Amino acid sequence: MNNDLIIQGLTKKFVTGTLPALSNINLTITEGQLTTLLGPSGCGKTTTLNCIAGLEQPDEGVIRIGDFYMTDTGRKLILPPEQRQIGMVFQSYALWPHMKVFDNVAFSLKLQKVSGSEIKKRVIDALELVDLGDLSGRYPFQLSGGQQQRVALARAVVTRPRLLLLDEPLSNLDAKIRETSRVWLRELQQRVGITTVYVTHDQSEAFAMSDKIAVMSKGNLLQYSPPEELYEHPATQFVAEFIGATSFLKGIVTSVEGNKVSVRLSNGDEMKISDHSERHWQMNNEVVVAIRSERVEVASDDKQGGNILHAGILSSTFLGSKWQHVVDTGSGSLKVETVDTVSEKRLSLFLPPDSILLFPAE
Amino acid sequence: MTAAKPELKPGPISRLKFSWDRIVQWSLVLITVLLVVFPSWPIVYQSFLDSPLYEKARNFTLNNYTHILGDMHFWRILGYTLAFAFVTTVVAAIIGIILAVLINRTNIPMRGAYVNLVSIPYYVSPLVLAFAYMEMYGPQGFGTILVRMLGLPTWQLYTFGGIVVVAAMYYIPYTFLYASSSLALSDPQLESAARIGGATPFQTILYITIPLLRPAITYSVLLTLVSSLELLSIPLVLGNSVGIDTLSTYLYTLGVVGVSKDYGAIAVVSIFVIVMVTFLVYLQGRLTNLEKRFVTVGGKATRPKLLDLGPAKMLVSVFVGLYVILGIILPLACIMLESFVSFLSPFMNPLKVLTLNNYRDIFLTPAYRQSVVNSINISIFAAGIGILFMALVALTAYRSTFKGRNLVKYLALYPRAFPGIIIGIGFLWAFLLVPGIGSLRNTIVVMSIAFTMRYLPLGFSAISPAVLQISDELDRAARVAGATWLGTIRHIMLPILRPALLSGYILLAISFLKEYATALFLFSEGSRVMGTTMLELWRQGGAEPVAALSTIQMLITAVLILVSGRLLGVKLHE
Numbered sequence: 001m002n003n004d005l006i007i008q009g010l011t012k013k014f015v016t017g018t019l020p021a022l023s024n025i026n027l028t029i030t031e032g033q034l035t036t037l038l039g040p041s042g043c044g045k046t047t048t049l050n051c052i053a054g055l056e057q058p059d060e061g062v063i064r065i066g067d068f069y070m071t072d073t074g075r076k077l078i079l080p081p082e083q084r085q086i087g088m089v090f091q092s093y094a095l096w097p098h099m100k101v102f103d104n105v106a107f108s109l110k111l112q113k114v115s116g117s118e119i120k121k122r123v124i125d126a127l128e129l130v131d132l133g134d135l136s137g138r139y140p141f142q143l144s145g146g147q148q149q150r151v152a153l154a155r156a157v158v159t160r161p162r163l164l165l166l167d168e169p170l171s172n173l174d175a176k177i178r179e180t181s182r183v184w185l186r187e188l189q190q191r192v193g194i195t196t197v198y199v200t201h202d203q204s205e206a207f208a209m210s211d212k213i214a215v216m217s218k219g220n221l222l223q224y225s226p227p228e229e230l231y232e233h234p235a236t237q238f239v240a241e242f243i244g245a246t247s248f249l250k251g252i253v254t255s256v257e258g259n260k261v262s263v264r265l266s267n268g269d270e271m272k273i274s275d276h277s278e279r280h281w282q283m284n285n286e287v288v289v290a291i292r293s294e295r296v297e298v299a300s301d302d303k304q305g306g307n308i309l310h311a312g313i314l315s316s317t318f319l320g321s322k323w324q325h326v327v328d329t330g331s332g333s334l335k336v337e338t339v340d341t342v343s344e345k346r347l348s349l350f351l352p353p354d355s356i357l358l359f360p361a362e
Numbered sequence: 363m364t365a366a367k368p369e370l371k372p373g374p375i376s377r378l379k380f381s382w383d384r385i386v387q388w389s390l391v392l393i394t395v396l397l398v399v400f401p402s403w404p405i406v407y408q409s410f411l412d413s414p415l416y417e418k419a420r421n422f423t424l425n426n427y428t429h430i431l432g433d434m435h436f437w438r439i440l441g442y443t444l445a446f447a448f449v450t451t452v453v454a455a456i457i458g459i460i461l462a463v464l465i466n467r468t469n470i471p472m473r474g475a476y477v478n479l480v481s482i483p484y485y486v487s488p489l490v491l492a493f494a495y496m497e498m499y500g501p502q503g504f505g506t507i508l509v510r511m512l513g514l515p516t517w518q519l520y521t522f523g524g525i526v527v528v529a530a531m532y533y534i535p536y537t538f539l540y541a542s543s544s545l546a547l548s549d550p551q552l553e554s555a556a557r558i559g560g561a562t563p564f565q566t567i568l569y570i571t572i573p574l575l576r577p578a579i580t581y582s583v584l585l586t587l588v589s590s591l592e593l594l595s596i597p598l599v600l601g602n603s604v605g606i607d608t609l610s611t612y613l614y615t616l617g618v619v620g621v622s623k624d625y626g627a628i629a630v631v632s633i634f635v636i637v638m639v640t641f642l643v644y645l646q647g648r649l650t651n652l653e654k655r656f657v658t659v660g661g662k663a664t665r666p667k668l669l670d671l672g673p674a675k676m677l678v679s680v681f682v683g684l685y686v687i688l689g690i691i692l693p694l695a696c697i698m699l700e701s702f703v704s705f706l707s708p709f710m711n712p713l714k715v716l717t718l719n720n721y722r723d724i725f726l727t728p729a730y731r732q733s734v735v736n737s738i739n740i741s742i743f744a745a746g747i748g749i750l751f752m753a754l755v756a757l758t759a760y761r762s763t764f765k766g767r768n769l770v771k772y773l774a775l776y777p778r779a780f781p782g783i784i785i786g787i788g789f790l791w792a793f794l795l796v797p798g799i800g801s802l803r804n805t806i807v808v809m810s811i812a813f814t815m816r817y818l819p820l821g822f823s824a825i826s827p828a829v830l831q832i833s834d835e836l837d838r839a840a841r842v843a844g845a846t847w848l849g850t851i852r853h854i855m856l857p858i859l860r861p862a863l864l865s866g867y868i869l870l871a872i873s874f875l876k877e878y879a880t881a882l883f884l885f886s887e888g889s890r891v892m893g894t895t896m897l898e899l900w901r902q903g904g905a906e907p908v909a910a911l912s913t914i915q916m917l918i919t920a921v922l923i924l925v926s927g928r929l930l931g932v933k934l935h936e
Contacts, residue, residue: 055838057763081841082849083379088842094835098857107853108843155843165842 003066005029005163005195010051010061012044012219021219022047022058029212034189034196036206039216040242045199048216049165052197053088054081065162065195087156087194088165091172093148095140101127101151102136108159126158127151129188146177153185157192164189164196170205182208203243207231215239233276237288237359246293247334250361253285261358263287267330271307274353279360286361293324293335295355298347307351309334313342383847387764390754394773397815401780401788404795405636409629416794426626436612436631443608446526446597447590453530455583458537459575461682463567466545469668470679477542479686484535485919486694487876489893490912492599494693495519495528497700497905500600504696508708520604529596531689533589537582544578545571563669577650584646588639592781594879599900609635610879613783618882632784640779694916701909720910730907732888733895734914736806737875740891741918744810745870751814752821752870753829753863757851759822760829761837774822777815782879785816790883804888809881816880817873821866828862829855865934868926872919 010025022044029035037045050056052063054070057078063071070079095104105126109119127133130150140148149169156164169185170178186209189196200206206213207227214224215238223235234240237248251263254270261273261281271289275281301308311327311334325336327347336349408415412423430436465476483491498505499519510516518524552574556566594610601611609631617628671678700706703715724730752774759770777785789812793803802808832855840850856863878893885894892915899908926932 053838053842055841077378079378080381080846081838082844082846084842085844086842088839090835090839092833092835094833094839096836096840096854096858098860107840107845111844111849155839159844 003031003162003195005031005052005065005197006062007048007052008062010048010058010063012047012051012056012058022051023219025061025216025221027214027221027224029195029197031195032193033211034186034198034209036198036200036210036213037216038200038203038206038213038242040201042218043216044219045201045216046167047219049167049197049199052163053086053165054079054084068162084163085159085161086163086165087159087161089149089152089156089167089169091168093140093152093169093172095148095151095155097140099139100136101132101138101140101143104140104151105136105155105158107155112159122158123154126154129157129192130154145173146181149173149181153188157194162195164194166196166198168200171200171202178205185209207243215242217242234357237290237362240290240357240359244292247291247332249289249291249329249332249334251287251289251331253281253283253287256281256283260353263289263358265289265329265331269309269329269331271309271351271356272353273356273358275358276354277358279358281358288359288361290357290359291334291351292355292357293337295352296334296336297350298336298338298342299350301348303350306353307356309349309351310346311336311349312346313344316342381846381848383762384764386754386848387758387762390751390758391764391766391770391773393751394755394770394818397811397818398773398776400792401785401812401815404791405629405632405784405788407795408625408791409633411626411629414623414625415791423626426630430627430630430634439607439609439612440634442522442606443591443610446522446529446608447587447593449526450529450533450590451583451586453526454533454586455537455579457530457685458534458582459541459572459579461534461685462538462541462545462575463571464678464682466542467567467571467669468671468675468678470671470675470682472679472683476682476686479690480538480682481535482690482694483532484539485872485923486532486916487595487878487893487912488529488532488593489595489599489876489878489896490697490915491532491693492528492596493896493900493905493908493912494697495531496599497706497909498693498696499524504706504708505692511708520600520606522606525597525600525606528600529590529593532593532596533586536586536589537579540578540582540585541575544575548574567669580649581646584642584649588642588646588778591639591642592635592783592879594781594783594882598897610781610783613787614882617787628787632787635781635784636779639781643775643778697909698913698916700906701913704906706906720906721914723907724910724914729887729890730895730899730911733890733892734911736809736890737892737915738918740806740810740813741871741875741922744806744813745867745874748810748814748817748874749821749825749863749867749870752818752866753825753856753859754851755818756822756825756829757855760826761834761851761855762847775819777817778819780816782816782877783882785812786880786883789880803884803886806889808884809889809891812880812884813874813877816877817870820873821870824866824869825859825862828859832858861932864926864930865932868922868932869934871922875915875918875922 005028007025007027010022012022014021025048027035037048039045047056051058051061051071058071058073060073061071062069062074069077070084071077099107102123105123106119109122114122123136124133127136130153132147132150132154135143135147140151143151152169170181173181182205198209210227212224212226213230215222215230217238223230223239230239231243234243241248249265251265251271253261254264255262259275261275263271263273265271273289299308309329311329314326314328314333316323316325323338323341325338325342327334327336327349334349336347404415409426410422410424411420412425413420461480464470465473465480496519497503499517500506501520503519506516553566553570556570557563561569592610593608594614597606597608598611598614601607607615613628613631616631617623696706699712701720702717703712704717704719705715706712724734755770755774758764759767759774764770789808793800793808836858837850837854840854845853876893878891878897881891881894882897885891892911896908896911899911923934
């Protein structure tokens with residue numbers, strides 16, 4: 001049987017206050033895969049997650065795993081969280097401070113009236129799964145942040161739930177542990193093979209962990225793609241900006257030949273762009289050119305096969321492994337990276353045609 | 363652990379399982395509604411009747427309203443009550459703030475001891491305080507006579523000024539405690555920033571520390587105002603013999619002492635008071651909301667540097683010490699001493715008239731003994747059940763998806779608008795009206811229910827901050843883990859709330875022990891409490907037995923505070 005998580009027409013109207021609304025979210029998450037809900041705070045990703053968990057109630061929509069309906073507003077069915085058989089890791093880990101690690105993990109099993117010996121076996125299995133077998137007698141406050149997060153994970157999977165929900169589980173960790181944790185977490189998720197929904201606002205986390213990423217903004221689902229596709233072909237300017245394109249210049253389309261588009265920037269410079277989107281451009285369209293700073297090269301004027309822009313340096317910042325410069329192209333400012341310091345006041349910038357993305361002006 | 367392949371148990375149609383959650387929530391709300399409505403409606407009803415509400419021949423009328431509102435005497439009493447409440451509040455607030463800043467933020471000697479000493483009146487019944495002042499500073503008081511013997515000028519306690527001073531003594535701890543806990547919570551970095559910016563320590567206190575106290579001051583000032591408007595004991599004990607009346611003593615005289623009880627008048631005056639206090643309580647809520655911008659985010663709990671008062675610190679400490687000794691210790695010591703002698707006077711050596719007769723009288727007279735037993739039972743058992751109920755109401759209000767949860771908040775806080783004496787009237791009349799439950803009046807069950815209603819706001823606000831402090835992810839995690847709402851409360855919330863429940867319980871137990879106003883109309887043969895017996899004895903002129911009862915009450919309170927503090931680590935105030 002197909003046990004995909006299916007979300008259809010999920011809508012939550014604006015409540016007084018600052019809660020984000022959801023408008024008609026549709027998502028299918030393949031069984032055993034990890035999908036990330038990515039977006040800035042207030043985009044609706046946490047609301048979506050809470051609706052899946054049953055912690056918040058949508059106004060409309062269906063949420064089901066295969067034929068197991070958890071929410072179906074048409075039938076006035078909204079299962080309370082405790083009847084959904086899911087596991088969840090919260091941002092603060094939400095370990096119950098008055099219970100030892102063992103009791104935290106055993107809580108669900110006790111409620112399910114699992115026998116004592118079975119509970120013991122499964123709790124120890126779960127703790128070993130997260131490499132914390134010997135800490136079962138500690139209280140949560142005696143653990144480090146990373147250990148707490150792993151206990152929370154053990155607690156979430158001990159019941160063998162049909163779905164695992166992760167609400168920014170790494171955001172409270174130090175930068176260093178965060179990177180090892182995400183590798184570990186992804187590896188564990190794949191080993192257990194559990195369908196997982198992951199919420200974060202950190203795009204590098206999303207790229208590193210996901211089978212698919214759903215980018216959200218203001219309650220809308222903007223794009224739902226695998227990470228590589230998302231990076232290469234962002235659907236909108238917002239998505240491009242959110243996943244790392246750093247500079248935007250305005251311009252007007254001057255010629256279109258197949259997917260080769262020429263754009264004139266505001267200071268008269270012409271740029272040639274290979275556009276891989278499905279959009280149909282026409283002469284005199286007002287457009288925005290998005291440029292990824294990591295693709296821009298500082299080069300000499302005679303370099304062929306791309307666009308050359310001349311720009312004056314406005315400021316330079318040393319970031320440790322590299323320099324970042326803000327430069328003025330005459331049509332707007334750009335961010336550029338170099339490995340070494342730059343002594344010149346003006347730079348020639350080489351932009352390959354496929355490093356540039358094109359969006360309609362908003 | 364093997365890879366966990368989810369197995370789908372339910373078929374295509376999932377069905378909601380039955381749960382007790384909603385039923386329990388509805389019951390809690392229903393009980394809360396009943397607690398508020400039950401004593402209110404007879405008062406409203408009676409205010410439109412021309413004869414007592416239990417009589418058969420009764421007709422609707424508006425005469426009660428025209429009669430009272432057209433009575434100059436009523437308006438004079440209202441004016442007097444307002445003047446009394448406002449002056450008391452201002453005096454209590456000013457002294458309370460000064461004491462809070464001096465004791466918490468300056469280096470005066472003995473400040474550690476002062477913290478506890480200054481708070482004492484908070485835990486003493488105002489009735490006991492009134493008796494204590496009467497015995498110490500009244501016209502025939504120990505202290506008054508002593509001063510007169512020394513040929514020094516004396517004072518008149520039974521005056522507007524005298525009553526205000528005693529009432530202020532009772533209310534100073536309110537401002538003091540709220541301001542102190544606000545001082546303890548405020549971020550010391552705010553003061554450090556002012557010092558870095560060039561402010562002297564004194565300027566820092568004046569421009570930063572005290573203005574930051576504004577929410578605490580606003581809150582405690584309005585609390586004092588509301589409470590002093592309905593205060594019965596101090597004006598009654600000190601003003602009765604010279605004909606001073608406030609709305610509360612007026613109600614008391616109309617309903618308890620008066621020969622012919624004018625039920626209509628009592629009802630109209632009660633409604634008038636409720637409306638007035640409701641307005642103040644509403645104002646308090648609004649102002650407290652407006653003051654939220656002052657709430658500072660707590661920083662690291664580094665102790666702020668204390669302001670060095672230099673050579674003046676000794677003098678200031680002496681002043682605070684005099685306040686504590688003359689205002690608190692001596693009157694209370696006087697009434698305790700009096701309970702152990704046959705007659706207290708500066709003219710004779712108290713050691714020569716030592717006796718335990720006063721205590722023997724209390725314990726050998728069944729009615730008096732019963733009042734002590736009743737009070738203890740109410741404060742142990744009713745307060746225990748009460749705090750659990752109030753915690754569940756708070757959890758319904760703040761941690762449920764119950765539709766009417768906002769209404770629950772208002773309902774739980776609304777009894778603040780009901781003076782104790784009026785709650786007593788309401789319950790009494792409700793018992794007269796509802797057939798078949800009259801016999802309950804003779805038991806402490808009724809008293810317990812009425813006290814629970816009176817202190818519902820206290821218990822609710824004692825528990826609520828603790829509930830709000832618990833991250834909602836903790837109960838969400840329990841729900842996701844498979845617990846129902848009730849299961850979450852039982853396994854997660856109540857265990858975590860244990861310290862708050864314990865201190866709430868002690869606070870409630872002390873309040874139940876002190877309470878007298880609610881019981882005045884309501885009590886009958888089997889349900890008297892210490893407060894009602896004290897007032898009875900006082901009216902019969904028995905100063906020494908009153909002193910003995912007062913001492914017993916203070917002793918029990920002290921034991922409650924010390925035992926709970928030592929054994930259970932209960933802190934009644936931050």
